[in-house]
Amino acid sequence: MRDYLRALPVFAGELPAFDPSAAPSSPSELFAEWLVAAVEAGVREPHAMTLSTAGANARVLILKNVDQRGWQFAAHAASPKGRELSQDPRAALTFYWSPQGRQIRVRGPVHPSPPEESAADFLARSPGARAEASLGRQSRPLTDRATLDNAVREAQRGIEGYVEPHWTLYTLAPGQVEFWQADKDRKHTRLRYSRTPSGWTRGLLWP
Ligand SMILES: Cc1cc2nc3c(=O)[nH]c(=O)nc-3n(C[C@H](O)[C@H](O)[C@H](O)COP(=O)(O)O)c2cc1C
Numbered sequence: 001m002r003d004y005l006r007a008l009p010v011f012a013g014e015l016p017a018f019d020p021s022a023a024p025s026s027p028s029e030l031f032a033e034w035l036v037a038a039v040e041a042g043v044r045e046p047h048a049m050t051l052s053t054a055g056a057n058a059r060v061l062i063l064k065n066v067d068q069r070g071w072q073f074a075a076h077a078a079s080p081k082g083r084e085l086s087q088d089p090r091a092a093l094t095f096y097w098s099p100q101g102r103q104i105r106v107r108g109p110v111h112p113s114p115p116e117e118s119a120a121d122f123l124a125r126s127p128g129a130r131a132e133a134s135l136g137r138q139s140r141p142l143t144d145r146a147t148l149d150n151a152v153r154e155a156q157r158g159i160e161g162y163v164e165p166h167w168t169l170y171t172l173a174p175g176q177v178e179f180w181q182a183d184k185d186r187k188h189t190r191l192r193y194s195r196t197p198s199g200w201t202r203g204l205l206w207p
Pocket residue numbers: 045048057058059060061062063073074075076079080081082138139
């Protein structure tokens with residue numbers, strides 16, 4: 001396996017240019033620029049990201065929105081990640097867009113959004129996704145597939161107009177955001193934004 005892994009290429013293909021001196025003053029603006037570039041480069045699911053929680057746990061989630069408040073995602077509050085976030089709000093998000101050799105790391109505390117925003121997110125989901133989420137059993141042991149199918153079928157009967165009260169739109173308010181651009185010679189470009197009381201500061205990091 002070691003030789004097999006060693007033979008796999010890293011940062012193959014053409015990599016985009018990144019000039020940190022021309023970067024916008026806020027990380028959400030640069031994130032939006034990189035996201036659009038990732039879509040144009042054909043990255044599949046560029047809005048899939050790894051959420052790491054303080055309980056030394058990580059999983060992939062879908063990004064719901066980014067604005068001046070932060071990066072948003074949605075989940076059931078009774079899931080392991082929901083419980084971990086209520087115990088310790090410190091978290092990190094990681095994006096990796098392989099065709100471009102780009103990584104983005106976002107760190108900061110996570111807060112639940114107001115119930116009406118969470119409800120709007122829940123209602124925007126498909127009926128099947130709402131029914132599944134309404135069960136509130138995520139990550140618990142499952143005896144067999146038929147039990148899941150029956151439970152979802154049952155939940156779908158009363159799903160019209162129902163809002164799952166534990167469904168939560170979370171916002172990670174970033175303290176630091178790092179943009180990482182791969183370089184074939186390993187002289188990667190790293191630009192880190194740090195939040196200060198007077199706004200964002202920017203600085204380069206050693207690769
Ligand atoms: C591409 C992708 C997108 C996902 N999106 C979400 C999501 O938006 N919300 C969610 O709760 N789980 C999502 N999941 C499932 C999570 O990775 C995870 O399995 C689940 O939330 C249970 O995590 P937990 O046990 O840490 O709470 C997604 C998985 C993948 C692979």
